[in-house]
Amino acid sequence: MLKNLKIPGLRWWIVALVFGAAVLNYVDRQTLSALAPTIQRDLAMDDRAYANVVNIFLVAYTIAYLISGRIADVMGTRASMVLFVTWWSVANMLTAAAHGVTSLGAYRFALGLGEAGVWPAASKAVSEWFPAKERALAIGFYTMGATIGATVAPYLVIPLATHAYTETMPAVANWLGPGTGWRLAFILTGLAGLIWLVPWLWLYRQPRQSKLITPAELQMIEQSAATENPADSAKANAWSWKQVFLFRGTWLLLLGRLLTDPVWYFYQFWFPKYLSADRHLSQEQLKITWIVYAAAGVGSLLGGWLSGRLVKRGVAPAASRLWIMLGCACLMPLSPFIAQATGLSFTMTLTVCTVFASLAWLINISSLVVDIVPRHSLGTVFSVVATGSTIGGIVMNMLVATMVSGPSTKPAGFLDQAIKTVCGPLLEMVQGQGYAQWFLIMAFLHPVAWLLLKLGNAHRLREEVAA
Numbered sequence: 001m002l003k004n005l006k007i008p009g010l011r012w013w014i015v016a017l018v019f020g021a022a023v024l025n026y027v028d029r030q031t032l033s034a035l036a037p038t039i040q041r042d043l044a045m046d047d048r049a050y051a052n053v054v055n056i057f058l059v060a061y062t063i064a065y066l067i068s069g070r071i072a073d074v075m076g077t078r079a080s081m082v083l084f085v086t087w088w089s090v091a092n093m094l095t096a097a098a099h100g101v102t103s104l105g106a107y108r109f110a111l112g113l114g115e116a117g118v119w120p121a122a123s124k125a126v127s128e129w130f131p132a133k134e135r136a137l138a139i140g141f142y143t144m145g146a147t148i149g150a151t152v153a154p155y156l157v158i159p160l161a162t163h164a165y166t167e168t169m170p171a172v173a174n175w176l177g178p179g180t181g182w183r184l185a186f187i188l189t190g191l192a193g194l195i196w197l198v199p200w201l202w203l204y205r206q207p208r209q210s211k212l213i214t215p216a217e218l219q220m221i222e223q224s225a226a227t228e229n230p231a232d233s234a235k236a237n238a239w240s241w242k243q244v245f246l247f248r249g250t251w252l253l254l255l256g257r258l259l260t261d262p263v264w265y266f267y268q269f270w271f272p273k274y275l276s277a278d279r280h281l282s283q284e285q286l287k288i289t290w291i292v293y294a295a296a297g298v299g300s301l302l303g304g305w306l307s308g309r310l311v312k313r314g315v316a317p318a319a320s321r322l323w324i325m326l327g328c329a330c331l332m333p334l335s336p337f338i339a340q341a342t343g344l345s346f347t348m349t350l351t352v353c354t355v356f357a358s359l360a361w362l363i364n365i366s367s368l369v370v371d372i373v374p375r376h377s378l379g380t381v382f383s384v385v386a387t388g389s390t391i392g393g394i395v396m397n398m399l400v401a402t403m404v405s406g407p408s409t410k411p412a413g414f415l416d417q418a419i420k421t422v423c424g425p426l427l428e429m430v431q432g433q434g435y436a437q438w439f440l441i442m443a444f445l446h447p448v449a450w451l452l453l454k455l456g457n458a459h460r461l462r463e464e465v466a467a
Contacts, residue, residue: 140304
């Protein structure tokens with residue numbers, strides 16, 4: 001019976017699995033952020049040490065981005081996703097063994113090496129299974145998984161961290177020792193990723209190789225690929241690294257993400273700390289951050305749906321992405337008012353608007369990569385472009401840490417020294433100025449990036465590739 005099983009709309013089941021991987025990816029990532037006050041207290045970490053741990057994760061993320069796309073192109077979507085999910089799940093479980101800043105940083109470095117790979121692999125899955133008119137919606141859907149992961153993470157891990165284990169589970173408390181709750185949170189969230197591998201291995205194949213796809217869906221996918229990408233032959237050779245780095249679109253999109261992704265990183269890594277420090281919310285009250293991540297999920301889905309609607313109306317895919325990104329850029333000047341608002345409700349309303357715009361932007365700039373790059377080299381180019389994201393995140397972390405901490409009384413670490421070499425005058429300018437300075441900077445990042453992409457003719461890059 002199962003031999004003849006066909007699943008209608010199989011591509012949507014596949015993207016639902018990618019969605020699940022994104023949920024787990026961000027639950028594992030946000031566990032540290034959600035429990036930061038507790039972990040910092042248990043491990044005697046100040047804000048600069050916390051920033052360095054986050055940056056160590058992002059350094060690994062950047063390194064992994066450079067190679068994970070090539071790994072996905074060589075190994076294929078199915079096998080590479082297994083590698084990435086297994087790696088980061090095990091690394092997340094090992095974080096439970098951290099007993100200081102150094103060991104915590106080492107485990108987060110390992111986590112970053114695995115987590116980066118899911119995104120180029122996911123983009124390849126979309127390019128293999130979806131036509132252009134559905135592509136941004138599919139990317140928006142699985143990216144919404146990231147925001148849902150960030151949304152549910154506090155509700156999953158904060159109760160684990162605050163539970164009285166010595167009273168109810170003394171054996172577990174004796175096994176894990178001090179910090180039993182947050183250690184158990186890392187173990188359980190990592191274990192979930194290993195369970196996810198079972199349905200992925202059963203379901204995912206290339207459309208032509210899948211025994212579960214219906215003939216009608218296979219015909220639609222293959223006809224769409226032939227119509228949209230006549231020059232993107234399966235027999236074409238993958239681009240060399242030289243071709244990747246000489247492609248103008250690589251640098252345009254990399255700079256676009258370098259400028260704008262730090263906004264989303266800030267809301268992941270620092271916004272709960274901002275609410276704790278400046279708005280005086282307790283660890284329990286920080287559950288309110290679910291609103292921020294829910295807004296990000298809506299932005300992901302709606303941003304992809306809107307550009308898909310434009311494609312259906314005859315707008316070229318790349319041009320449709322830029323139109324939606326323009327609308328997003330126009331919302332970002334609301335950012336400075338977040339720090340100025342007097343009431344928490346108004347603060348969260350403004351935050352919802354900017355996070356919504358930030359994620360709708362991210363979906364469409366990610367779709368631009370899929371729109372303009374040949375499928376055989378998509379993973380590699382996507383990875384290189386995404387390094388701009390992590391580099392921007394690293395700089396943001398140092399800026400924000402300097403803004404909220406003031407002069408350091410400890411010797412500078414290697415990350416501090418490296419970034420001070422490049423950004424020394426800027427760091428001195430914002431030192432001790434508080435979060436308000438960063439909210440002001442965020443107002444300008446997306447408008448500047450949109451102008452860069454527009455003036456660089458990002459919407460015509462596919463024509464250059466075809467030529």
